[in-house]
């Protein structure tokens with residue numbers, strides 16, 4: 001008799017497995033799911049050494065998969081000293097002082113969020129305050145508004161700013177009214193003088209960041225991420241990840257194609273091909289982004305008629321990339337946001353496939369945004385995967401107006417998730433964290449509740465697929481994860497409420513009470529061993 005290591009019972013299990021959609025209990029053995037079923041059936045697998053957790057009706061879903069996270073950037077941001085809640089300069093000094101103790105001599109210390117209106121001393125902190133607690137490490141602390149900062153003497157020195165430095169256009173290097181000494185306060189464009197000097201994070205910092213970011217992500221129920229790599233340092237830092245369980249979640253790497261040769265020469269693909277860590281795909285960027293108006297459009301931007309965005313790669317270059325990729329085992333990922341970029345991507349795909357569908361390649365259209373009927377049809381025909389970041393949909397209609405930027409006719413086909421789903425096109429969901437909130441439940445609510453073009457809303461069940469079954473398929477791991485079935489990896493997320501049953505506007509408020517990766521509890525509010 002095989003006994004379970006861990007049993008979750010008396011829950012509501014949403015398996016996302018069509019053969020057995022609902023269950024009460026799950027038995028886990030090693031890193032896999034042993035059995036799923038009714039309480040009585042699973043109880044039979046409880047032996048002397050089995051850990052048993054009574055869920056008291058809590059809901060279990062397959063561990064969330066976020067298909068688009070900038071793990072290193074998020075980690076870097078988490079490393080900043082958080083000053084949002086501080087109420088005095090003394091407290092700012094204390095927090096900076098604590099950080100100085102933790103980091104190597106000379107490492108830059110960055111902070112953000114202070115607001116002089118909340119400070120007991122009713123003044124800005126100054127360079128003298130910061131020199132007091134950090135004589136050797138450069139310090140930059142951003143005001144809540146983001147366009148003002150206070151820095152210490154080391155930071156000014158490294159930036160080459162002296163009393164004689166002239167304030168740049170649109171900025172001010174502040175001086176004391178009486179003594180004319182620098183106060184350390186930089187305003188507007190003067191903040192760039194220091195910002196430019198902050199070095200890119202080193203490999204050690206990238207790894208530290210990836211660890212702290214992963215710990216945050218498991219708290220939101222995420223068990224796997226597709227890490228969108230941005231730099232060679234990030235790529236190199238990955239080589240330092242040795243132990244299988246160094247990070248608390250599973251990683252699928254997506255690397256810019258500009259680093260393909262580096263990646264091959266580092267030989268990392270052989271080293272990282274296990275269930276915890278996989279080199280997944282290489283990404284070519286056919287255009288930029290809609291928010292920066294660099295996404296390439298067929299017709300100009302409605303609110304800027306001289307601008308139609310920009311192609312970063314031609315069809316010919318995209319074809320060359322695809323041909324190169326076909327000689328490897330990696331997935332092809334094409335970033336294309338605007339309709340012209342999508343057209344170029346599809347032309348390239350059609351050229352290389354010579355007319356025959358290439359579903360088996362599972363090519364991903366990353367951040368694909370501005371569709372039209374023709375583009376949707378061609379995406380379907382080639383079995384392409386559309387990777388979207390639902391929190392972005394929310395901000396593109398609320399932070400700035402996609403309707404003004406694209407006009408209503410084009411905006412109608414911006415992220416047409418329902419149409420894509422109805423056509424049988426596989427859509428996967430990611431966060432684009434740290435630019436957007438990391439919570440998958442927030443993303444699910446965003447697709448279910450979108451206010452503009454509500455005909456493109458998904459049902460909660462469809463939205464859940466974006467972060468589970470669909471996401472697993474998009475990394476060729478549908479036999480390992482994405483649904484709760486015997487033999488699959490024991491990646492599970494326990495929720496306080498059922499996302500398919502709560503009112504749509506309450507989905508993002510559901511509590512993530514436990515996260516399990518490969519049978520190991522990586523986050524828990526309800527069980528403390």
Ligand SMILES: [Zn+2]
Pocket residue numbers: 068070228432
């Ligand atoms: Zn991104």
